[in-house]
Structures are given as structure tokens and as C-alpha cells.
Amino acid sequence: EKEYGQGMGKRAIAVIDQGDAAATDLNRIQLTKTILSQAKTGKLAPAQATIGAWAKSVGVDPANLGIDPNLPVVSEVAQSAMAQTVVGMIGAGGFPANNFSDADRKFLQSIPGGLANQPGSNELLSDIAERVAQRKLDKANAWADARENKTSYEQFERNWRQKISKEDMFADVRGRIQGMEGGNVPALPQSGPIKPGHYQWKPK
16 A cells, blocks of 8 residues: 555656646747748748747757758748657657547547648648647646645546546647648647646746
């Protein structure tokens, strides 16, 4: 029983650690979305308009991209490198069974590698990555609330699984992917406030 309790404790701490890491990822993803939007409208300053400048802004060593850091961020090669980096953010740490419904997890595991080479894919991939990071933040904040209410981690996990089991948080994304395959890339919705019932991480 003692060993079991220690195991639950480690899992609870892992949720908090994942929430802290996701807060950083979310900032990087949202910055990427801002840069992509500004690049499209020509609002980026010359010093910000290169793939190297983007990499530094999100904490990536430009040398690890394997391309000329002075390439314009809107160039095809730079867009591909950016897409691969965002894909890495989506899959960081895997997709725990207790963090997504079966439908959502299967979608994340089946994101086609070729998507990174599709026109307009960076906005789509960034949106997916943003939702994955937000889910980790949601869980961390939900656990903080549950702990304040003296709920055991075991009970919290049970409640959390029930809450997310029927969700399909990527239904609209699958539709946009189908649109891309058909040559029609719908515009992404703007990030807005968290919907009622969704948690938002509040670092202490």
C-alpha cells in the first residue's frame, strides 16, 4: 500500500511538471502563430523575418534546423523547418491515455508526416500544438483545485478520465485537413478566452 501511494504521488507530481512545461510550450506556439500571421501580412520587421530569428524567439538553436538561418520565414524551406519543429512540440512526451479521449489520441498518433509539407500547414499544426499544451495546463490546474478540496489523486484521475472520455477536440481540425487535401485551406479561428468549464493554468 505504501508503494502504491508513492506511485500515485509521483504521477501527481508529473502532472504539475507537465503543466509547467506546457506553459512554456504554449508561449512558444502562440508566438509562432503571431509570427506566421504577421509574415503573411508583411508586418514583420526585416530583423524578425528570418527563420533564424523565429528559432531564437522560441528557444531553438538555429543551427539545429539544418538550413540557412537568414532564409525568409515565408520561404518554402523555412516553412518546412518550422513545421517539423512544431510537430515535435505536438508529440513531446507522447500522448498519455489519461490525457485524451480515444478519438483524440488516435488522431494525434496518426498525424501524417506529409502534413508538414502542405501549404498552410504551419497554422494548422500550431493550432493542434496549442490545444495539446492547453490540455496539459487544464489537467495541472484541475489537479491543483482537486488537491485543495482534499481529493485523492486516484479519485481525481477517475473523474478526469470520465470528463474527457467522450471528447473530440480535433473534429474541426480533421475537417480542415480534408480541406487542405482538396486544395482548400480554411482560415484558422483566432485564439480566444477559455470556454466555461475549461481550466487555464495560473502559475503561482
